[in-house]
Amino acid sequence: MNVQDQIKAYIHSQAEGKRADLQALHNLVLKQYPKIKCWFLDGKNSEGKVVSNPNIGYGSYLIRYADGTTKEFYQVGLSANTTGISVYIMGIADKQYLANAYGKTLGKATVTGYCIKFRQLGDINLQVLQQTMQFGFDYQQKA
Secondary structure (H helix, E strand, O other), rough: OOOHHHHHHHHHHHOOOHHHHHHHHHHHHHHHHHOOEEEEOOOOOOOOOOOOOOOOOEEEEEEEEEOOOOEEOOOOOEOOOOEEEEEEOOOOOOOOOHHHHHOOEOOOOEOOOOOOEEEOOHHOOOHHHHHHHHHHHHHHHHH
16 A cells, blocks of 8 residues: 555544544645655554554654664654644754744644644644644754
8 A cells, every 4th residue: 555545544544523634634734735755654663563653744854863874754744642633843953942932822732842732623723733834844954
């Protein structure tokens, strides 16, 4: 199954409300960035053990490890969780930036170093979430 089919299957496997919200966010990213690289991670490690929720990723950047090795990974990600949806903004050096820059205007969301969690799309300011994702895409281009 190709990445687009995996993403479609993942979105359709969610409960109705979460499915609609994930689809809306997926469409939003693809509308703004029609040629962006898409990822699907099933949440399993190399031994097949579940280590995270499955997630959809967009864009690409190189993670640089202390030992000098690199790994390609996505810039912005989406994932369903037990209580709602998580949006990941990857690779930000300042772990307080998201909360300080967007936390007060996002709406009913929990903001950590690289994750924005909310129950449903209607709980947040979608325009501010778009700005946050835009920051995520732009950040790696400047790094």
